[in-house]
Amino acid sequence: MARMPLAQRRRQLTEAAIRAMTRDGVPRTTTRSIAAEAGVSLSVFHYCFDSKQALLESVIETITEHYLAVVKEAIRPRTTLHETVRAGFQAYWDHVRAHPAEHMLTYELTQYALREPGFEHLARRQYALYCDTYGELIEQARRGTDVELSVPVPVLARYLAAMTDGLTLNFLVLGDGTAAAEILDMVTDHVAGLVLDGQLLPYTGHVPT
Secondary structure: OOOOOHHHHHHHHHHHHHHHHHHHOOOOOOHHHHHHHHOOOHHHHHHHOOOHHHHHHHHHHHHHHHHHHHHHHHOOOOOOHHHHHHHHHHHHHHHHHHOHHHHHHHHHHHHHHHHOOOOHHHHHHHHHHHHHHHHHHHHHHHOOOOOOOOOOHHHHHHHHHHHHHHHHHHHHHHOOHHHHHHHHHHHHHHHHOOOEOOEOOOOOOOOOO
16 A cells, blocks of 8 residues: 555545445444445544544534635625625535535434533534635635624524535425525525625624625
8 A cells, every 4th residue: 555645545534435325324334344335444434533523523524614615716706795605505516416425424423422422512612613614715705805794793604504505405305496496595695795896884792685
């Protein structure tokens, strides 16, 4: 087996874990099956990850990176902020529709972490990562503009994380892409409505509906 830098080997094992967990489910996926999926020995796995918790955290981060990359690419300056925001949502949604099993895995990871003693912090880390990700995307969308938001960025990030989390699960259950698109249009209007000619709108403690 060819030698590989540690970071690259960890990535290889993480991607193998995502494939195995997507196929077999989190509880039924073992370190041995992940090593076999990656084509490495079990000792290599334990050299790269000192615990299953460390592996699951890497899985959560990597799945988030998968869709973050495509959304970042989509959020480039456009004619209006509304168009920029909608393009970002569309990029995320295209990823959901192209990789539904991977997104389904994120919910299974949450449930597993909440039910498994000692793993609860991974669920909290997962949802904190979602909020951090949206905060990063919001700042990217604002970069190079003089727009001000009517709500603090962390509040808007939590709102968007909760909205997309619920909408994604709804789609995975019902499979209604048309309804999802309509909701994304509505949320885009909400977000764009928080900006008015670069002026700060009064913050009332809630996101307008």
